Structures are given as structure tokens and as C-alpha cells.
Amino acid sequence: MAAWVRLRAGLPTLLQECFHSNRLVGEYRKTEHAAAVKIQSWFRGCRVRAYIRYLNKMMIVIQKWWRGYRGRKHFRKMLKTAYFIMKMNFYNEMAVRIQKRWRGYYIRKYIHNYYTLKKYLEAVSLNNEIVRKELEEFAEMKEKEKEKKDLERKEKKKDHQARKMHYLLSTEQIPGVFNSPFRASPDSMELRLQKAKPLSHKHQQIKENLTQETSDFPSCTSSWTFPTVQPLPPIARQKPQGPFRDTAEVLLQRYKPLEPTLRVATSINSLEKAREEMKREEWRNRIHDNEFLPFSSCQKNQKYDPLINSSSKYGQITYGIKHFREEHHEKWVANKDFETVLPPIDLFDRHGKTYSRAGQIV
Amino acid sequence: MSQRQVLQVFEQYQRARTQFVQTVAELAARPQNIETLQNAGVMSLLRPLLLDVVPTIQQTAALALGRLANYNDDLAEAVVKGDILPQLVYSLAEQNRFYKKAAAFVLRAVGKHSPQLAQAIVDCGALDTLVICLEDFDPGVKEAASWALGYIARHNSELSQAVVDAGAVPLLVLCILEPEIALKRIAASALSDISKHSPELAQTVVDAGAIAHLAQMILNPDAKLKRQVLSALSQIAKHSVDLAEMVVEAEIFPVVLTCLKDSDEYVKKNAATLIREIAKHTPELSQLIVNAGGIAAVIDCIGNCKGNVRLPGIMMLGYVAAHSENLAMAVIISKGVPQLSICLSEEQEDHIKAAAAWALGQIGRHTPEHARAVAVINVLPVLLSLYMETESSEDLQVKTKKALKNILQKCTYLPALEPLLHDAPPNILKYVIGQFSKVLPHDSKARRLFVTSGGLKKVQEIKAEPGSLLQEYINTINNCYPEEIVRYYSPGYSEALLERVENYQPVL
Structure with missing residues (x-):
């Protein structure tokens, strides 16, 4: 009981004390809170920094190794x-x-190779000399031939002249113009004249007998030609006395070419000849001698003859019709290289070619 | 009226027609009559006469037409426009040989003027009939037909191809084998005309076996035939290496050289052309020609003739020399250079000079040895004067410049270069000085000669832009000499000396 009394007695002070202490707490709460925050933040900061520092260290280690490896x-x-x-x-x-x-x-x-080249060039010049000489000889030969031909032609011409002028030959009594008595020897022409045979008269050209070709009357090949050579005018003579025509006119009349009329020119049996000719013409122009038979049945048992060209086993060559270039070159052209006509020169065969490893010409 | 009188009318009419046609044909043979004939309307009168019942009249009408068409292309065009060709072509196949000859003559006369007219003939279908005429028995007909075919083929490759397509080539080759010289001549000329356009056409001619027959006729005594044969061979050989080799394989080689000695100018020219066409393809073919002694023959040929005949020979030398230095050396030792220099100075025409200059350039461009051979015979001043002349054609100037450049860049023969120092224009001088600058540092005798001959003085007088190539060369030359000498020869040195005398303070 006494305790209770003591406690009871202490109650008001306790209340006071309690009040005071609560007030104090209320008074310092804010500052204490701020302080606590500060302390905590500092501590936490320290911790995090330490961690980061640790991480950095680790990273540097890793990078060091990696870079070292890469380097x-x-x-x-x-x-x-x-x-x-x-x-x-x-x-x-x-x-x-x-x-x-x-x-x-x-x-x-x-x-x-200087020496080969020299030799080659010498050979070429030698060859050139030979060719030059040969060509010279050839040209000379040609020249001689030509001269000979010219000479022959002149000789022939002179001979002809001599034959034409044979009448100038001197006789025993009278010397000719080429055989002057005042000269020691006769002219060379005189000797030629002695050898020459006098030229005979020209043969008159005989006109073809026009009456022979009657069969081709419509074509009239009896050609009418131009009077290309005019008849020479008559030598001037005194006009004969009397009622005569002019001499020229008379001569023209006299030497007029014969112009038979169509009737005279035509022979009496021209009709028969024409018929015969027509028959021959028809026979010539016929392609085959089989007569034309109007009925189609008569040709039934006839075999058709194919053309020789298409039926032979060799066939038709289309060259020149369908193709113009040879189609089978390999048939005609060997695949061997072109061979020069003259022997090649070693030096130039090897020129510009390269050597392979084995030393063979590629 | 009796029958005789009736017939007489016809006879008279026929005579009149014949006379008319013959007179016209004779008149048409003279060029001075043709205009009058044309104005008189001869075309329209001759046309119906082509369809006359009498063959003689037809032939003579065709002959007259041919002569008219031969005269100029207007009349030929009139023949085409007058629809005469179809008639001719139609009757070409039907009629006798005289008519065929005359008709082929008309076709030839029309076709020779222009490709259009020739095309008109082809369009009429004349080729087939002409080819049939090639199979005729009469050599005259063959001749006329191959002549016409040749004239048609001559214009361009299409027409030529048309002729080939008509199958003319094998028949033309057969024509070459005929005994008649005239026919051979014309067939060879036709083959030449066909093969000149393209390698394919030439190959067709070769496939028909023409080369062997042509090659056999090189030795024929007839000059005109030789001309055509050589021309045909060169037209075949010009296209490709293969064709040229085929021509060579026909063993033409020692034989064709004799043609270079022929009396006929055209034979010479065509032979030189043939050799040129073969030589231009490859070094091997050129080599073959050199080995056969072709160079000597060509050089002799150049020496023996004048004018245009020389041209193919000159070009042949150029082609051969261009292939390799050994071949160029062969040209030099065959005494080709003096001959070319003669051509250069003798010839009047610019294109021949240009060819000679080109050939010389090709010979001299290989090595100093070659250039020396060219320079020794004093060609360089001639080339230079041709280059400088105002009358020279542009082509000649370009060719001479190129030749000079080629030769000078290799030339180390200083005595020949000296004269060029004095007359050459700057663009040539560059090369001359360049050669001096290459030689002088290594040759003391030449240095001495260069001073005594006044070359150094000339060099000092040249005005060169600083930094240019020319200036560099000049500097190189100057570096070969002591400074005093260079200064002594510099222009204005005497004045500088006098000035020094004036400014000199006498020491007393």
C-alpha cells in the first residue's frame, strides 16, 4: 500500500516530467531528423563510392587484359x-x-643477234642483186622480143609496099627509080622489088545471092546498107557533042547496083521452101516427140520420169543458188598453219614468242 | 491493085525503119550529135522500134539506145524512165546473139553511171538473164554480159551482193578460162569489181576458185589482161590476212615481180598495188616479199616511172618498213631511201609527196641507226621545207610533220640536225634541241663541233618560255659548257662588257 501511496504522491511530478520530456523531444525532433539524414547520406555515399571504385578497378583489369591480348x-x-x-x-x-x-x-x-641480223641483211641484199639482175634480163628479153616483132612488122610492110610498087622494077633497058645509074649500087628497095611478087588484082566481092533466103521473108535479112563508099567521080572529060546526058549521070545509071523487085527476088518454089522451113522449125522447137493425146487415160500406165538432177544419188549442189560460202570448210581447208612459200628464217620465227617454264615455245 | 504493089508498101516501110535506126545509131556514136538527137525526141521513137518485127531493126535500135545511154547519165535515166529496161530484159533471154550483145550493151551503158541506175537494172530482174547469157555459146555475148555485170557490181556492196546472189561468180570464173583474150579481160575486171567491196564478197570469189586461174594468167603477154588480173588479185588480197595468204599461196611471188618491169604503166601500177595490199597485212607477209626480193624490184620500179604509178610502190615501202625494224633495215639496204628522197623532190603532186614523207617516217622511226640512214641523204631539210611551204596541202603538212617528228626523235646524227636549228619552227625545234641535249653530255667532240659551228650561239638566241620542255633542253645543253662560253654567246653580252668598261673605276 505504501508503494501505491508513494506512487500516488509522485504522480503530479511524473506528469510534469513527462510533459517536459515530450516537449523537449518535440523541440529537437527536426534537427535530429536532419542530422540523421545527413549521417545516413554520408554513409550511404561512402558505401556506393566504395562499390563503384571497386567496379572500376575490376573493369580496368578486364580491359587491361583484353587490350593486351588484342595488341x-x-x-x-x-x-x-x-x-x-x-x-x-x-x-x-x-x-x-x-x-x-x-x-x-x-x-x-x-x-x-647482231651477226645473224648482219648475215640476214647481207643475204637480203644479195638476193636483191640477183632479183635485180634477173628482172633486168627479163626486161631486156622483152625489149628484144618487141624489137624483133617491130622489125618483122616493118619488114612485112616493106614487102607489101614492094609488092605494090613492083612496076617500078628496072628492066634491062630502062633503070627503075630505085636503080639510079649515077650510083654505085642499086637501092635496097630495088633488090626487094626483084624478090617481090607483084600484087594481083583485088577480087571483086561477089554479092550474095539474095534469092536463096526466101524462107525468112518477114524478117527481111537482106540488109539494106548505107552507101558507105561513094562511087568515084568520073574523070573530067570533054562533054561529047550531041544530045547526050551528063557523063556522071550516065555512069551512075550504068553502075547502079542491081535492085531486083520483091517478085524477081522471090524464087518460084518459095512457098514450098517456106513450108519446109516451117516444118523444120516446128520440129526443132518441139520439146519431145510424143504426140499430144487428148484422153487422160492413155497416160495412166506411163511412169513418171524424175529429173536426172534430182534423182541421182549425188543430188543437186546448192552452191551458188542457196548458199554462196562454202559450208563445209573443214572439208577443203586443212587446219594446218599457213606455210610460206619460201623457207622461213630462223631468226624471225622465234621473234616475239615467249618461253614457258619448260622452255618450250608457247 | 496487084499483090506486088501491096507488098511494095511494106517493103518501103521496112526500109525506112531500117534506115532510120541505122542512121540514128551512127549519129549516136558521135558525142556532138547527141544533144540534137535528144532534143528531137529520139528516145520515144526508138522505144517502139525495140519491139519491131525485124530482128535487125531491134538490134540496131538497142545499139543506138546503148550509145545514147553511154553518153551521159541524163540519157541513161531517160532510158530507165522510158520503161525500156523490162523490154530489153524480156527479149534478152529470147533473141539471137546479136540482140543479146546489143541489149547487154544497153544495160551496161545505163548501169555504169550511178548506183541508182544500176539498182534500177537490178530491180528489172536483169541479173538473172545476164547470168544466163554468161552460159551462152557465143564469146561475144558472154563478154557483153560479164561487162554489164561488172559495171553493176562496181558501184557498191549491195549491188555486188546482188550480182553474187544471182550466181554470177562461178560462171565468171569459167569465163576466165575461155580462150578469148577479150572475154578473159572483162571477166577478170568483173571479178575485181565484185571482190573490191567487202571481205565476204572477196571470199565468195575465192571460193569459186578464181585465184588459181588468175594467178596463172599473170604471165600472159597481153598487157590489158595483165592489168585486170593484177587488179583482181589485189582487190581480193586487200581485205584480210587470210585472203592475202591465199593469194600468196597461189605462188604469185617471183612471177609478179616481172610485171614491175612491164612496158605498160598500168600493169606496173597494179602489180605494185598487189604487192602493197599483200605487204600491208602482217610482218610475215612482208617478210615473205622481202625474201623474194620484192623490195628491190619495187624500188627499181619506182625509179623507172613517174607520177601516180609510183604511189603504190612508195606506200608498199612504207608498209613494209612500218612492220618491224628488221624489215625497215631491209628497205634501207635495198637502197630504198635515196629513191624515196628522189620521189619527194621530183614529184609535183602533193599526195605522192605525202606518201613518200610517210614512208620515210616509217623507215626512220625505229632506231638511231635507221634515223641516221634517212638523215644522211639530206632528207630532213626537204621535209622541213615541205612542211613550211604554204602551198603544201594540209595532209602533206601533217604527214611531213609526223615524219620529221618520228625521225628526229631517234636521230643522233648531229651534222644532219645542225641545219634544222636555223630554219625549224618552234614545234620542230623542240625535237632537234632535245636530240642535242641527249647527245652532247656524252660526246666531247660533238660539244666542240657544236660550238664552232655556231649551234650554241643559235641555242642562246632561242626564246623559250621558262618551265617549258624546250627551256629544259636548253638548260641541259648549257650545263654541258663552262659558264663563260655560254655567256659569251648569249645575245647582248658585248653591251654588258662595254657597260662594265664604263663603270670601271681605274685604279691609280
Whole structure:
């Protein structure tokens, strides 16, 4: 009971105390809160920073390794290339050396071989001399032939002249114009005249007998020609006394060519001849001698004869009708190379050709 | 009226017609009558006479028409426009040989003027009948037909192809084999006309086996035949290497050289053309010709003739020399260069000079040795004067310039270059100075000669743009000499010296 009394006695102070303490709490709450926040934020910040620092460290480790790996790889590659290039350069240099030697040797031996070239050029000039000489001879021969021909022609002409002028030959009594008595020897023409045979008179051209060709009357091939050569005018003579016509007129009348009339020109049996000719003409123009038979049945048992051209086993060659170029070249043209007519020269056969590895001409 | 009187009328009419046609034909043979005949309307009068019942009149009418059409292309056109060709073609197949000859003559006379007229003949279907005429027995008919075919084929490749399509080529080849010289001549000329247009046409002619027969006739004594044969062979050979090789394989080679010595100018020309056409294709073919001694023969031929006959020979030398340096050397040792220089100075016509200049350029462009051979005979000044002359044609100037350039770029023969220093224009001078600048640094004797001959003085007088190629060459030359010498020869040096004398303060 006493405790209860004590407690009862202490109640008002307790209340006071309680009130005071609550008030104090209320008073400091804000500052305390702010402080708590500050403390917490600082602490948390520290923690996060530490974590990030840790992460960074880890990252750097990873990157270090990775970059190191990549760098080494790259370097190895570079080294390889550099080595390769070096080797390549070296090989190239060596190849150039070999090629230089080889090409020098090859060119000197085959292409610019001075002695061969010299020999060849000498041969060409020699050949040229020979050809020149031969052509000269040929031309001379031609010239001689021509001269000979000319001479012959002149001789012939002179002979003809001599035959024409044979009447100028001197006789025993009277010397001719070419045989002058004041000269030591007669002219060469005189000797020629002695040898020549006098020219006989020209034969009169006999006119064809027009009456023979009656069969082709409608074509009238009896050609009417131009008087190309006028008859010479008569030599002037004194006009004869009397009631005569002019001499020229008379002569023209006298030497007028015979112009038979159609009736005279036609022979008496022209009709028969014409018929015969017509028959012959018909016979000539007929393609076959089979007579024309009007009924179709008579040809039934006749076999049709094919053309020789299309029936032979060789057939028709269409060349020149359907095709104009040879279709089967291989039949006629060998695939061998063109061979020069003259023997080739070694030097130029090998010119410009390259050599393969085996040393064979490609 | 008796029968006789009736017949007499006909007879008179026929005589009148005959006389008319013959007179016209004779008048048409003279060119001075033709205009009068044309004005008198002779065409319309002759046309019905082509259909006359009398063959003589038909023939003579055709002959007259042919002579008229032969005269000029207006009359030929009148023949085409007058619808005369179909009649002619129709009766060409039917009539006798005289008529065929006359009709083929008309076709030839019409076709020779222009491709259009020839086409008109082809359009009438004349080719087939002409080809049939080639199979005639009479050589005269064959001759006339092949003549007409040749004139038609001559114009262009289409017409030529038409002639080939008509199947004329094998028959023309057969015509070559006939004994008549005139027929051979004309058939060869027709083959030449056909093959000149394209490789295909030439191949057709070759396929018909023409080459062997043509090659056999090279030695024929008839000059006109030789002309045509050589022309045909060159027309065949000109197209391609294969065709040229085929021509060569016919073993024409030593034989054709004799034609270069022929008395006939055209034979020479055609033979040279044939050799040229073969040589131009490949070095091997040129080599073949060189080995056969063709070069010497051609050079002799150039020496023996004048004018246009020389041209193919000159070109042949150029072609051969262009192929390789060995061949060019062969031309040089065959004494081709002096002959070409003679051509260059002798000939009057520009195109021959141009060809000679070109050939010289081809010979001299290979090596210094070649250039020296050309320069030694003093060609360079001639080329230069041709280049500088105002009367020279443009082509000649271009060719001479190119030749000069080719030769100068290889020439190391200084005595020949010296004169060019004084007269050459800047664009040529460049090459001359360039050659000096290449030679002088290595040759002390030449350096000395260059000074004494006044070359160095001339070089100092040249005005070159700084930085140009010419200036560089001049500098190279100047570097070969001591400075005093160069300055001594520079223009204005004496004045500079005098000025120094004036400004000199005498030391007392």
C-alpha cells in the first residue's frame, strides 16, 4: 500500500516530467531528423563510392587484359606481313636478277643477234642483186622480143609496099627509080622489088545471092546498107557533042547496083521452101516427140520420169543458188598453219614468242 | 491493085525503119550529135522500134539506145524512165546473139553511171538473164554480159551482193578460162569489181576458185589482161590476212615481180598495188616479199616511172618498213631511201609527196641507226621545207610533220640536225634541241663541233618560255659548257662588257 501511496504522491511530478520530456523531444525532433539524414547520406555515399571504385578497378583489369591480348595479336600479324613483304622484296629482287640475265641472254641470242641480223641483211641484199639482175634480163628479153616483132612488122610492110610498087622494077633497058645509074649500087628497095611478087588484082566481092533466103521473108535479112563508099567521080572529060546526058549521070545509071523487085527476088518454089522451113522449125522447137493425146487415160500406165538432177544419188549442189560460202570448210581447208612459200628464217620465227617454264615455245 | 504493089508498101516501110535506126545509131556514136538527137525526141521513137518485127531493126535500135545511154547519165535515166529496161530484159533471154550483145550493151551503158541506175537494172530482174547469157555459146555475148555485170557490181556492196546472189561468180570464173583474150579481160575486171567491196564478197570469189586461174594468167603477154588480173588479185588480197595468204599461196611471188618491169604503166601500177595490199597485212607477209626480193624490184620500179604509178610502190615501202625494224633495215639496204628522197623532190603532186614523207617516217622511226640512214641523204631539210611551204596541202603538212617528228626523235646524227636549228619552227625545234641535249653530255667532240659551228650561239638566241620542255633542253645543253662560253654567246653580252668598261673605276 505504501508503494501505491508513494506512487500516488509522485504522480503530479511524473506528469510534469513527462510533459517536459515530450516537449523537449518535440523541440529537437527536426534537427535530429536532419542530422540523421545527413549521417545516413554520408554513409550511404561512402558505401556506393566504395562499390563503384571497386567496379572500376575490376573493369580496368578486364580491359587491361583484353587490350593486351588484342595488341599482341595485332603485333603478331604486323610482324608476319612485314616479314612477308621483306621476303617478297627479296624474292622479287632475285627474280629480277634472274630475268635480267635470262632476257639479256635471250635477246642477244635470238632477237638482237647482231651477226645473224648482219648475215640476214647481207643475204637480203644479195638476193636483191640477183632479183635485180634477173628482172633486168627479163626486161631486156622483152625489149628484144618487141624489137624483133617491130622489125618483122616493118619488114612485112616493106614487102607489101614492094609488092605494090613492083612496076617500078628496072628492066634491062630502062633503070627503075630505085636503080639510079649515077650510083654505085642499086637501092635496097630495088633488090626487094626483084624478090617481090607483084600484087594481083583485088577480087571483086561477089554479092550474095539474095534469092536463096526466101524462107525468112518477114524478117527481111537482106540488109539494106548505107552507101558507105561513094562511087568515084568520073574523070573530067570533054562533054561529047550531041544530045547526050551528063557523063556522071550516065555512069551512075550504068553502075547502079542491081535492085531486083520483091517478085524477081522471090524464087518460084518459095512457098514450098517456106513450108519446109516451117516444118523444120516446128520440129526443132518441139520439146519431145510424143504426140499430144487428148484422153487422160492413155497416160495412166506411163511412169513418171524424175529429173536426172534430182534423182541421182549425188543430188543437186546448192552452191551458188542457196548458199554462196562454202559450208563445209573443214572439208577443203586443212587446219594446218599457213606455210610460206619460201623457207622461213630462223631468226624471225622465234621473234616475239615467249618461253614457258619448260622452255618450250608457247 | 496487084499483090506486088501491096507488098511494095511494106517493103518501103521496112526500109525506112531500117534506115532510120541505122542512121540514128551512127549519129549516136558521135558525142556532138547527141544533144540534137535528144532534143528531137529520139528516145520515144526508138522505144517502139525495140519491139519491131525485124530482128535487125531491134538490134540496131538497142545499139543506138546503148550509145545514147553511154553518153551521159541524163540519157541513161531517160532510158530507165522510158520503161525500156523490162523490154530489153524480156527479149534478152529470147533473141539471137546479136540482140543479146546489143541489149547487154544497153544495160551496161545505163548501169555504169550511178548506183541508182544500176539498182534500177537490178530491180528489172536483169541479173538473172545476164547470168544466163554468161552460159551462152557465143564469146561475144558472154563478154557483153560479164561487162554489164561488172559495171553493176562496181558501184557498191549491195549491188555486188546482188550480182553474187544471182550466181554470177562461178560462171565468171569459167569465163576466165575461155580462150578469148577479150572475154578473159572483162571477166577478170568483173571479178575485181565484185571482190573490191567487202571481205565476204572477196571470199565468195575465192571460193569459186578464181585465184588459181588468175594467178596463172599473170604471165600472159597481153598487157590489158595483165592489168585486170593484177587488179583482181589485189582487190581480193586487200581485205584480210587470210585472203592475202591465199593469194600468196597461189605462188604469185617471183612471177609478179616481172610485171614491175612491164612496158605498160598500168600493169606496173597494179602489180605494185598487189604487192602493197599483200605487204600491208602482217610482218610475215612482208617478210615473205622481202625474201623474194620484192623490195628491190619495187624500188627499181619506182625509179623507172613517174607520177601516180609510183604511189603504190612508195606506200608498199612504207608498209613494209612500218612492220618491224628488221624489215625497215631491209628497205634501207635495198637502197630504198635515196629513191624515196628522189620521189619527194621530183614529184609535183602533193599526195605522192605525202606518201613518200610517210614512208620515210616509217623507215626512220625505229632506231638511231635507221634515223641516221634517212638523215644522211639530206632528207630532213626537204621535209622541213615541205612542211613550211604554204602551198603544201594540209595532209602533206601533217604527214611531213609526223615524219620529221618520228625521225628526229631517234636521230643522233648531229651534222644532219645542225641545219634544222636555223630554219625549224618552234614545234620542230623542240625535237632537234632535245636530240642535242641527249647527245652532247656524252660526246666531247660533238660539244666542240657544236660550238664552232655556231649551234650554241643559235641555242642562246632561242626564246623559250621558262618551265617549258624546250627551256629544259636548253638548260641541259648549257650545263654541258663552262659558264663563260655560254655567256659569251648569249645575245647582248658585248653591251654588258662595254657597260662594265664604263663603270670601271681605274685604279691609280
